[in-house]
Amino acid sequence: MEIKRSFRTIALLMMGALSLTACSDDDDDEPNNAPEEKINSVFVVNSGSMGANDASISIIDLDSNKVYNNCFVNATGRQLGDTGQDAVRYGNRIYIAVSGSNTIEVIDRKTLKSVKSIQPAAGKPGSPRDILAYGGKIYVSLYDGYVAKIDTASLAIEDSIAVGPNPEEMTIANGYLYVANSDGLNYGNAYENGKSVSKIDLKEFKELSKIEVIVNPCKLASDKDGNVFVISIGDYGTIPATIQKIDKNDKVSKIGEGTLMACYENTLYTINAPYGAETIDFVSYNTTNGTVEKANYISGEELPSNPCGMNVNPQSGEIYIGSYDGYNYTSDGFVFEYSANGTFKAKYNVGVGPIGIAF
Secondary structure: OHHHHOOOOOOOOOOOOEOOOOOEEOOOOOOOOOOOOEOOEEEEEEOOOOOOOOOEEEEEEOOOOEEEEOHHHHHHOOOOOOOEEEEEEEOOEEEEEEOOOOEEEEEEOOOOOEEEEEOOOOOOOOOEEEEEEEOOEEEEEEOOOEEEEEEOOOOEEEEEEEOOOOEEEEEEEOOEEEEEEOOOOOHHHOOOOOOEEEEEEOOOOEEEEEEEOOOOEEEEEEOOOOOEEEEEOOOOOOOOOEEEEEOOOOOEEEEEEOOEEEEEOOEEEEEEOOOOOOOOEEEEEEOOOOOEEEOOOOEOOOOOOOEEEEEEOOOOOOEEEEEOEOOEOOOOOEEEEEOOOOEEEEEEEOOOOEEEEEO
16 A cells, blocks of 8 residues: 555646536536536546546536536546546646556646547556646656656657656756656665656756655655755655755755645645554645744644645645545545635545645
């Protein structure tokens, strides 16, 4: 189960109108009963169960607090694929990384219908994990050890570069692309080659350096000042999941411990929920000096029992946390919504493994 928990949680923020015309909600199975052109919505990628080909899309209408599940299959008549990971909205399209199916699914923003399923050529690196957009391009980390660049006009992979083994999340800061090299499949050798974050020059699209971090880095985020934060999951034993800060000079310092994070302006919201832990810690940090802002930034009786993804609304500062239903990895999960001051607002029923949350 530890490998499952290392999958992408999505940490990229995005805004834009999402049409819900091809979704069905929890209370009505009619596929076209959702309102059109909903702006105030949350786009959720549910990973599904590994090998079950049941990744799915949920959309939460924040105006009505209504959830529309199974949006992709209702719009296209087919399943999204195996092990959904992440999504980014860019222009009039939404790009979804589906790792197990080795696909970057491109869908229309309004109809949610498929525009193209991009797959790496046979024999080429694949297994898309994290996805983000910048400067007219889509960047995808490929678990086979590469980062691919997709042209948004041709919807083709135009270039790829080697980074470290089993790269996971990415972030862009200071004009550079940072990629976490986890070496996640090398658990038998204690992830010995997974101790770096690659720094990529976007203009030349080449790796400039590898920044040394704690073993098994998986998650990345950055603040508005260009500081980069990395969560290294460790070895699931003697080395705990650790949060480190990489400043503009590539200097690395430890912040604390955590398994998930999301950055909003100059606040880093973290969750520390190691597999099997009896308690879950919710700590926020000041990204400028690394000090604790709030030891428990969310409150109330409704707390996620097994968090697997999180994000912060870039407009309102509201916090969203995806969670499995306890340690059940085959049942539908939940998305919890909290106000900017940490007060519980709502709990939404979504699909299995809501690891990608985007706006």
